[in-house]
Amino acid sequence: MEKLRKAEELAPLFKDSMRLLVGGFGISGTPLTLLDAVAQFDTGNYEVVSNNLGDDGKGLHKVFEAGKIDKAIGSFFTINKEAIMAWSMGQLKIDLIPQGTLAEAIRCGGAGIGGFYTPTAVGTRLAEGKEVREIDGVRYLFEKAIKGDIALIKAAKADKAGNLVYHTTARNFNPIMATAAEVVIVEVDEIVEIGELSPEEIVTPHIFVDYVIESKYIKQGGTYVEAK
Amino acid sequence: MLKPNSREIIAKRIAGELKDGDVVNLGVGIPTLVSKYLEDKKIYLQTENGLIGMGPPPNDHEQDIDLIDASKAPVTITPEASFFDSAFSFAMIRGKHVDVAVLGTLEVDRYGEIANWSVPNQPILGVGGAMDLVAGAKKVIVASTLFTKDGSSKLVESLTLDSSGERRVHQFVTEYANFIFQDGEIFIKDIYGDLTFEELESRIGLPLRRKITI
Secondary structure: OOOEOOHHHHHHHOOOOOEEEEOOEOOEOOOHHHHHHHHHOOOOOEEEEOOOOOEOOEOHHHHHHOOOEEEEEEOEOOOOHHHHHHHHOOOOEEEEOOHHHHHHHHHHHHHOOOEEEEOOOOOOHHHOOOOEEEEOOEEEEEEEOOOEEEEEEEEEEEEOOOOEEOOHHHOOOHHHHOOOEEEEEEEEEEEEOOOOOOOOOOOEOHHHOOEEEEOOEEEEOOEEEEOO | OOOOOHHHHHHHHHHHHOOOOOEEEEOOOHHHHHHHHOOOOOOEEEEOOOEEEEEOOOOHHHOOOOOEOOOOOEOEEEEEEEEOOHHHHHHHHHOOOOOEEEEEOOEEEOOOOEEOOOOOOOOOOEOOOHHHHHHHOOEEEEEOOOEOOOOOEOEEOOOOOOOOOOOOOOEEEOOOEEEEEEOOEEEEEEEOOOOOHHHHHHHHOOOEEEOOOO
8 A cells, every 4th residue: 555654654754843733632533653653753843733732641742741842732731731831831832722713724724715704712812912803793703724734643444545434523623634734644543445435434535645554552441552 | 508419400400491402512510410311302412522412421341432522521322423523513513503502600790701711820721612612502501500619609790700702691500590691681580599589689799680481
């Protein structure tokens, strides 16, 4: 399979100060194997766009602990205690965005839209410095689209062309991030032959996917554990 | 002053406000308890991480770390459930396709503007989907005990904590009474705690209106 790689082989794609889009909601739908590798690569100073900075000591938490994240853009970092400490000491920048605004900004980034007006957060501290416009009697906030240099996403299965299907709520930010970065790397639990996935069930068409790696993690006892 | 079962009383009252066929998003905390009191009502539970048709929590051996609700607790799905990505999920919310959002709150002002995302004296580093739900759900019901630990009212003249958005909520359900915000006034729909109308008005310190019908 042309797009199949080992996570370690992907190091040359990463450059200092890149913006990474990282899928997942907590641990659900997070590319854990890829992030383990990214934590080991020589590059860093990343700006990361992700709902949170990993959870349970896994995922982006490891990249953060390796000192490779300068700025986090997301909606919920309260669970990431070490990140909060780093933020309070001025070692980490955080840009807090409501979850729906984050998702729509990424969707727009992948859809060729420059920005959008949303009713969310009008009149709050998160609206400070942002344009407000009234449309048909309702006040909206202008938000710019978000794009990334590399998207690191997780899917359940890829076929050998790179078509993707997802599993339950592990879908979350992954399909939109697949559209919004220059390079898209997906971690999957399983790789199947072309034709095995029904065109009706494919969520992310193969044209969005550059590289595929196989996950080293399996589900066990209500969490993910390293298996291979 | 906090009654031991206040949270359950509030959850049960909110369940009573929901109608057959409603699409409902339940926030973290007291709102999560609402699902225990739905009885045989057909309610479609939406969770903003990408599911409509959320079922009860699974048994331990059926837990799947992929299948979770917005507070990252494992859930099950109902037979008519479907999954979608985060952008679609919030399109559903902001697009007024969710009938009722039930959210926890820290403060509510006299017009129904709420503060429910910043914790006092802590850095504000989490907002999640709270502001999208406040701005987007067709109807917003907030749930909380009426008084803080030191006895002051959470229903206030003006917010002291950070606002969750300028859109006002419709209802505030507490263990003492069910408040409705309408035409710039606070109406009491029901009183079911052991404080009378006059006692509530005096302890809250804001003018209240009696409401017979809604």
